[in-house]
Amino acid sequence: MTNAKQTHYVGSAGLAFAERIEMNKLSRLAAKGWLLESFAFLGYRLRRGTPRNLVYVLDIRRLKQDEREEYFHIFEAGGWQHVCSQGELHIFAAEPGTEAIYTDPSTARDKYARAVRVGQSATLLMAALTLAGSGLRYAGEVWGNSTLIPYIGVGASLVGLTLLVPSIMVYAAYWLRLRFSKA
Known part of the structure; x- marks a missing residue:
């Protein structure tokens, strides 16, 4: 199998315009074995992996270098795994049923x-x-x-x-x- 088949690029409609649609799209792709790896130019880079049922969520926060570890630890304690960040955009993933990040x-x-x-x-x-x-x-x-x-x-x-x-x-x-x- 070639390396090209292990990664996949998916375009984005824009998180500002279609955040929920984008997160649902990433969840559907994860169920097919394409897991989010990082942001890419106008989209996302996915990596082939074991199909998983995941829920993705976006958080927007400016972090100072000394705040990053604690910030990611808070999400991890709530069952959310940090997937990738680009500037002030941070995407997390969790198993379905994990308590939502924004509950109110x-x-x-x-x-x-x-x-x-x-x-x-x-x-x-x-x-x-x-x-x-x-x-x-x-x-x-x-x-x-x-x-x-x-x-x-x-x-x-x-x-x-x-x-x-x-x-x-x-x-x-x-x-x-x-x-x-x-x-």
């Missing part, structure tokens, strides 16, 4: 409030990059002493704008989830 509406609201803060920061950063790039472009054209500055400005604006749109979408999705969650 207020803790779920806290999770989405953290996600809104992250989305807001990313959106503001991309907006600033877009505006700074536009400013460089304008300054380069006005001063006219360099042809490089307007090109740098255009590049920065394009990168900022390209990332600004998805940042706004993620921010809005989590904001709506927070707004309409029961407290």
